[in-house]
Amino acid sequence: MKAGVIGAGAWGTALAQTLASQGEHVRLWALEPDVVSAVNEDHLNPLYLPNIPLSPTVDATGDMADMADRDLLLIVCPAQHLRTIVTGLPAGLPLVLCSKGIEAGSGLLMSEVARQAQPRSPIGVLSGPTFAHEVARGLPTAITLACEDAELADRIAARVARPAFRPYVSDDVVGAEIGGAVKNVLAIACGVAEGAGLGLNARASLISRGFAEMTRFGLARGARVETLSGLSGLGDLVLTCSSTNSRNFSLGKGLGEGKPAGELLANRRTVAEGAFTAPVLREAARAASVEMPVVEAVCALLEDAAPLGAVIDALLARPLRPE
C-alpha cells in the first residue's frame, strides 16, 4: 500500500489521516513548507485542519518527485489549480480526483482536465457529503466513488474503504462531478438566505429548486438522475446547504448580511469553490439552454451586479410554473 495525497488543505489532510488510520503509510504533498514541517515534526496541520492529531504514518513532502513510487494518488487541490498540479505529476499513475469544481476558461470537469493533463492515467472521482473535520475524526461517512471502468472502481473502493468511511461505486463520472460542483454554488444561495434572515422555508425551497437546476444541467451533460439524487449530488447539497461548517454557505451568509463580495473573497486562505464555479456554470448552462435562476442570482451577488433585495425580488417574481 503506497497511497499518496496531493494537496494538504483540510480535505487532503483528512483523507490522508483516514487512509492511514489502520497503520498504513501515506505520503502527503503540501504546497506550504510550514505544513510539510508541521506534519513531519508535530503530526499536525494547524494551518488547514487544526486540533486533529495525525497518524505518525502520514509523512509530508513538498517535492512532487517523492510521489513517483506511489501506486495511487488522491488529487485534493482547489479545482482551478488541478490542471497545473496534475500536469506536474509523475506520468501514468491512477488518479482519484477529490476537488469539486469546473475549470474557468475551458468549462471542463475535473476528469476532463485530468485526462488532458495525464492521458495515460486511469481516473476516478471521489465526491460526497464529507466535511473534512468529521472524516478526520473518524465519524461515519459515505461517499461516491465513480470510475468509467467498473473493475477499477471496485479496486479503488477496496483500497480507500475504512470501517467508518464507506464508498459506494458508480460508473457515472460526469454525474458525480456535476453534483459536487453545482452544490457549492447552491450552498452560497442558502447561506444568503440565512444571512438575510429569509427563514427555513426559503432554505428548503432553494435546496429543492436548486436540485431541479442541478438535475436539468446534469441531464443535459449526460449525468444519470440516480447519481444526482445520490451521495455526490443531493446528499452533498443537503449537507453543504445546512451548516456554517461549509465555507460556501458561510460566504453566502456574509453576502446575505450585506457584506461586499470583494471583501469576503479577499485574502481567504481556504477555498470557497462555488465562487469560482458560479460564473463558469452560468456560461455552460446558458450555452446548453438550461435555466438555472438560482445560479444566476448567486452570480449577480458575487459580481455586485444588483442589490440583494432586487436579486431576491427577481427570483420571487419569476413566472409561476408546474413543478
Ligand SMILES: NC(=O)C1=CN([C@@H]2O[C@H](COP(=O)(O)OP(=O)(O)OC[C@H]3O[C@@H](n4cnc5c(N)ncnc54)[C@H](O)[C@@H]3O)[C@@H](O)[C@H]2O)C=CC1
Ligand atoms: N474541506 C472539505 O470538507 C472538503 C473539500 N473538498 C474539496 O477539496 C478541494 C480542496 O479543498 P480543501 O482541502 O478544503 O482546501 P482548503 O481550503 O482547506 O485549503 C486550501 C488549499 O489550497 C491550496 N492552494 C492554495 N494556493 C494554491 C496553488 N497556487 N496551487 C495549488 N494549491 C494551492 C493550499 O495549499 C491548500 O491545500 C476543493 O475542491 C474542495 O471543494 C471536497 C470535500 C470536502
Ligand SMILES: O=C(CO)COP(=O)(O)O
Ligand atoms: O464539500 C464539502 C462537504 O462535502 C465542503 O463544503 P465547503 O467547501 O462548502 O466547506
